[in-house]
Amino acid sequence: MTVFKHETLDRTVRYQGPIFTVYSDKVTMSGGGTATRDVVENKGAVGVVALDDVGRVVLIKQYRHPVGERLWEVPAGLRDVHGEDMLITARRELAEETDYTAARFDLLVDLQTSPGFSNETIRMYLARDLAPVPEDERHERLDEEADLEIAWFDLDEAVAMVLRGEITNSSTVAGLLAAARARDDGWATLRPAT
Structure with missing residues (x-):
């Protein structure tokens, strides 16, 4: 052919x-x-599924104007710093949006969000070995991030929220499902972060 x-x-x-x-x-x-x-x-974006030592994932709830709703999401952000490595962007977004850092990052999945009309790509990372950002080093949240809610959910409960239609952000859906599958496979399917 x-x-x-x-x-x-x-x-x-x-x-x-x-x-x-x-x-x-x-x-x-x-x-x-x-x-x-x-x-x-x-510009593209990155997202982070951050898991703590007991299998909980940190989610944020923030207002998304195009849909007029506050959505549960994993921390994520645009690749808006010219020339910045995607992993550095992921580390920055995790710290800014959740007040946590991670010692370990693995690559979960790459997404083309709407290839019928957009070239947008999102790279989803798995972050583990988490530690809180010291209080005096935390990012000042402005605009739609000023009132974001941060909460921890068992990964299986977060997947159930996806299946109940309570989590609808596409990159979050993909990241949570990929993280649950990777966990069930003993993390053998993860790719290196760099």
């Missing part, structure tokens, strides 16, 4: 902002014609 090579013939910028850019691309199609496809180009 011959695989058709799709080519972008033209690109028009529709919107350009600090987090994402929207393009309309004219693309060659496998059937011989062309089509216009809107594309959201995103």
Whole structure:
């Protein structure tokens, strides 16, 4: 079978902002014609499933304006520091959003969140061997993070929350399910963090 090579013939910028850019691309199609496809180009993000020594995961609940709700999520953040290694971003986001650091990070899963219209990728890490950030070194939370709630859940309960529809953030869903599977496999399926 011959695989058709799709080519972008033209690109028009529709919107350009600090987090994402929207393009309309004219693309060659496998059937011989062309089509216009809107594309959201995103910086990408990282997320962290942080487990303590007794198998609890730390979740945060924060307001997400596009859906108008406060959602339970794992700590996560945009890759908005130019040139910053993803693992460093993950370490920073964990500390800023939960007041914890981790001595051990492993790679859980890589996600393409909405490949039908966006190039956004999220790398999910598993963090273990946790320690609290000293009180005087904690990040000052502003904007939507100012009133975020931090709570600990048994990993199995967090998975049950996913299955009951109480956790709907896609990267959190994927991270929690991947962490539970990795735990059930004795951590043998984890990949190195770097």
